[in-house]
Amino acid sequence: MTNDRPTTGPGRPTGHAPRRPADRQPLLEIDGLSVDFHLAGSVVHAVRDVSLHVRAGETLAVVGESGSGKSATALSVLRLNPSPPCVYASGEIRFDGRDLLRLSEKELGRVRGRDIAMVFQDPMTCLDPLQRVGAQVAEVLRHHTGMSRAEAAKAALAALDEVGIPDPALRYRQYPHELSGGLRQRVMIATALVARPRVLIADEPTTALDVTVQRQILDLLVTLQHKHDMGVVLITHDLAVVAETADRVVVMHRGKVVETGDVLDVFDRPADDYTRRLLAATPRLEAA
Ligand SMILES: Nc1ncnc2c1ncn2[C@@H]1O[C@H](COP(=O)(O)OP(=O)(O)OP(=O)(O)O)[C@@H](O)[C@H]1O
Numbered sequence: 001m002t003n004d005r006p007t008t009g010p011g012r013p014t015g016h017a018p019r020r021p022a023d024r025q026p027l028l029e030i031d032g033l034s035v036d037f038h039l040a041g042s043v044v045h046a047v048r049d050v051s052l053h054v055r056a057g058e059t060l061a062v063v064g065e066s067g068s069g070k071s072a073t074a075l076s077v078l079r080l081n082p083s084p085p086c087v088y089a090s091g092e093i094r095f096d097g098r099d100l101l102r103l104s105e106k107e108l109g110r111v112r113g114r115d116i117a118m119v120f121q122d123p124m125t126c127l128d129p130l131q132r133v134g135a136q137v138a139e140v141l142r143h144h145t146g147m148s149r150a151e152a153a154k155a156a157l158a159a160l161d162e163v164g165i166p167d168p169a170l171r172y173r174q175y176p177h178e179l180s181g182g183l184r185q186r187v188m189i190a191t192a193l194v195a196r197p198r199v200l201i202a203d204e205p206t207t208a209l210d211v212t213v214q215r216q217i218l219d220l221l222v223t224l225q226h227k228h229d230m231g232v233v234l235i236t237h238d239l240a241v242v243a244e245t246a247d248r249v250v251v252m253h254r255g256k257v258v259e260t261g262d263v264l265d266v267f268d269r270p271a272d273d274y275t276r277r278l279l280a281a282t283p284r285l286e287a288a
């Protein structure tokens with residue numbers, strides 16, 4: 001079944017026939033990925049033969065219980081799992097015709113943040129507590145583009161404005177601890193998106209926030225995705241969010257993909273027993 005939900009959205013250029021994400025080539029493709037963690041005396045097979053892909057303009061949700069391998073999979077894309085103990089045992093992660101698992105650190109450094117960016121649950125894992133937030137956003141630009149200090153500062157200010165931070169000139173000069181959790185999350189999103197990556201991987205980006213702020217941050221991500229035609233991989237426990245924002249879903253269980261497909265198809269007619277249990281544990285969706 002084709003995905004016939006509208007692909008138009010805020011910020012999508014008008015005057016063009018919007019292309020359905022399903023018509024487009026995969027932008028990022030994980031193929032047969034297995035990831036192990038070698039611990040003292042044991043090996044955890046965290047990711048087992050996982051394949052998934054995301055296209056430009058599309059949101060792929062990854063769901064599954066705690067420990068099912070969602071973050072280990074996501075972190076593999078930019079090889080951010082701590083190694084040791086992590087070993088990428090098999091598979092390929094293709095982006096732009098290259099296998100990211102086989103790039104040198106230097107080559108991968110150019111992909112990180114510029115082509116593929118990540119946001120996490122806790123902004124403090126990304127933000128430097130000792131540096132003003134504006135400078136941190138500007139630094140990403142200085143690193144990935146040939147911008148001068150003044151150009152980067154100007155673009156960073158515009159980026160803070162774009163993610164809906166009120167009074168961006170004031171906030172620019174503040175330190176992370178001077179911002180609320182919601183504003184910090186917006187700064188992290190600005191940092192992630194300022195170099196205009198083609199893929200954004202968001203790992204539980206709103207879990208730590210209160211419900212109204214969660215909604216605002218998700219709306220922001222959707223708006224920016226449409227505006228910049230990004231492919232988004234959204235890891236979340238919240239199946240209501242998946243139903244609302246994602247085009248396709250991957251269900252993980254014990255390191256494996258147990259089911260994948262169009263969100264509406266999977267939620268209406270789950271084929272896998274684990275998916276059925278996961279959906280049954282979400283009363284709001286059952287009632288919908
Ligand atoms: N750095 C690490 N060292 C050792 N084991 C790890 C490491 N990272 C993940 N694991 C193990 O890999 C498995 C998958 O973990 P992962 O963090 O990917 O789960 P998850 O699906 O993201 O869970 P959650 O929903 O709680 O975030 C778990 O058994 C976890 O303990």
Ligand SMILES: [Mg+2]
Pocket residue numbers: 070071072203
């Ligand atoms: Mg996780």
